[in-house]
Amino acid sequence: xxxxxxxxxxxxxxxxxxxxxxxxxxxxxxxxxxxxxxxxxxxxxxxxxxxxxxxxxxxxxxxxxxxxxxxxxxxxxxxxxxxxxxxxxxxxxxxxxxxxxxxxxxxxxxxxxxxxxxxxxxxxxxxxxxxxxxxxxxxxxxxxxxxxxxxxxxxxxxxxxxxxxxxxxxxxxxxxxxxxxxxxxxxxxxxxxxxxxxxxxxxxxxxxxxxxxxxxxxxxxxxxxxxxxxxxxxxxxxxxxxxxxxxxxxxxxxxxxxxxxxxxxxxxxxxxxxxxxxxxxxxxxxxxxxxxxxxxxxxxxxxxxxxxxxxxxxxxxxxxxxxxxxxxxxxxxxxxxxxxxxxxxxx
Numbered sequence: 001x002x003x004x005x006x007x008x009x010x011x012x013x014x015x016x017x018x019x020x021x022x023x024x025x026x027x028x029x030x031x032x033x034x035x036x037x038x039x040x041x042x043x044x045x046x047x048x049x050x051x052x053x054x055x056x057x058x059x060x061x062x063x064x065x066x067x068x069x070x071x072x073x074x075x076x077x078x079x080x081x082x083x084x085x086x087x088x089x090x091x092x093x094x095x096x097x098x099x100x101x102x103x104x105x106x107x108x109x110x111x112x113x114x115x116x117x118x119x120x121x122x123x124x125x126x127x128x129x130x131x132x133x134x135x136x137x138x139x140x141x142x143x144x145x146x147x148x149x150x151x152x153x154x155x156x157x158x159x160x161x162x163x164x165x166x167x168x169x170x171x172x173x174x175x176x177x178x179x180x181x182x183x184x185x186x187x188x189x190x191x192x193x194x195x196x197x198x199x200x201x202x203x204x205x206x207x208x209x210x211x212x213x214x215x216x217x218x219x220x221x222x223x224x225x226x227x228x229x230x231x232x233x234x235x236x237x238x239x240x241x242x243x244x245x246x247x248x249x250x251x252x253x254x255x256x257x258x259x260x261x262x263x264x265x266x267x268x269x270x271x272x273x274x275x276x277x278x279x280x281x282x283x284x285x286x287x288x289x290x291x292x293x294x295x296x297x298x299x300x301x302x303x304x305x306x307x308x309x310x311x312x313x314x315x316x317x318x319x320x321x322x323x324x325x326x327x328x329x330x331x332x333x334x335x336x337x338x339x340x341x342x343x344x345x346x347x
Contacts, residue, residue: 015047017338018226025055026234027307035322050224054209091310144183164209173212233294
């Protein structure tokens with residue numbers, strides 16, 4: 001059916017509403033975002049303008065754009081599936097894969113059960129990736145080189161891309177745009193410092209973009225034409241339980257840290273929309289309609305190591321959950337697109 005999507009986009013007129021997409025990072029939980037995007041791409045009335053991502057969100061963004069620019073909606077869906085299959089297959093070369101016995105003994109995905117996960121977790125606390133992986137091999141680079149047409153992304157600006165990274169030396173956000181995108185720049189956005197060597201680009205070293213923008217919203221507002229902005233959020237804003245163990249405390253502190261930048265930007269956008277904050281006349285400001293889809297309670301209880309679980313069945317489980325959440329969101333809030341926000345940006 002891909003030719004029908006292309007025909008619609010190219011000859012039967014533009015979609016009725018265009019979205020900017022802001023995609024959070026979260027390791028393997030990014031398969032939830034895959035599911036959200038897979039469902040949204042089925043909506044002929046929705047088009048896309050800008051995509052901003054960090055870490056797994058950046059990888060999803062370039063996969064969608066690479067396929068979409070090559071062959072429309074169905075090609076974008078195939079590109080996303082190809083990417084996540086490659087992630088799972090590449091991981092089979094390492095210690096992270098699970099076995100059927102693991103599922104039988106530990107009851108699915110709701111605990112930090114995999115022996116491979118526990119090994120990696122323990123080793124990362126005792127030694128750095130520079131000691132454990134002296135060659136600096138990064139499987140993310142290989143996956144991206146095999147699945148993404150970066151030449152197309154650099155040459156075709158119809159979908160604006162913003163990939164967040166963190167400059168290791170300065171601690172500041174560095175955004176890579178279409179003309180700068182390579183497997184290295186996108187892998188830098190997903191460079192977890194306890195797992196991979198910092199990625200060097202033009203003499204600077206970079207870590208995961210989630211430390212400084214998860215993801216960056218402002219380029220979607222200032223540099224894109226679409227006025228509807230959808231944030232796909234993988235890191236929970238709230239937790240109902242108070243963390244008491246060391247692991248729980250560390251996990252929640254990391255969640256708060258990785259959400260801080262996007263929460264500040266949402267609050268600022270809310271103040272700008274309501275007139276509480278003034279906008280300098282030099283900025284090309286247009287009030288945006290804000291929307292969000294998040295994991296809710298889906299990932300609660302999965303444990304910290306579920307973020308590095310590359311098992312194909314697990315990834316497909318999260319994809320299906322993402323599709324279901326997008327379906328629910330479209331039924332409840334799809335009518336708001338092009339008209340008004342479906343969330344409050346402040347508070």
